[in-house]
Amino acid sequence: ATLLLTLRNSGHYDFADLPLLSPLAPLLGLKGSIEGERALTIVRALSVAFFDEYLRGQPQPLLQDPTAAFPELYNNSG
Numbered sequence: 001a002t003l004l005l006t007l008r009n010s011g012h013y014d015f016a017d018l019p020l021l022s023p024l025a026p027l028l029g030l031k032g033s034i035e036g037e038r039a040l041t042i043v044r045a046l047s048v049a050f051f052d053e054y055l056r057g058q059p060q061p062l063l064q065d066p067t068a069a070f071p072e073l074y075n076n077s078g
Helices: 036-054
Strands: 005-007 073-075
Touching: 005 036
Parallel strands: none
Antiparallel strands: 005 073
């Protein structure tokens, strides 16, 4: 099954640790308005759930409805 998500109010560098390291990131337009710590929490949780389900074979409820746990996400999967 395909899962296509959008993290609202995020920018390209919100998926890295740059927003946590540089206070200039928002001023330079390198991140969205979402807090850097929150963005990384969401990315980390989804990454771990993905690998646990598809590499370890452990079903992950988070992947069934990630928007319930993280309202900042928009499900583009259809």
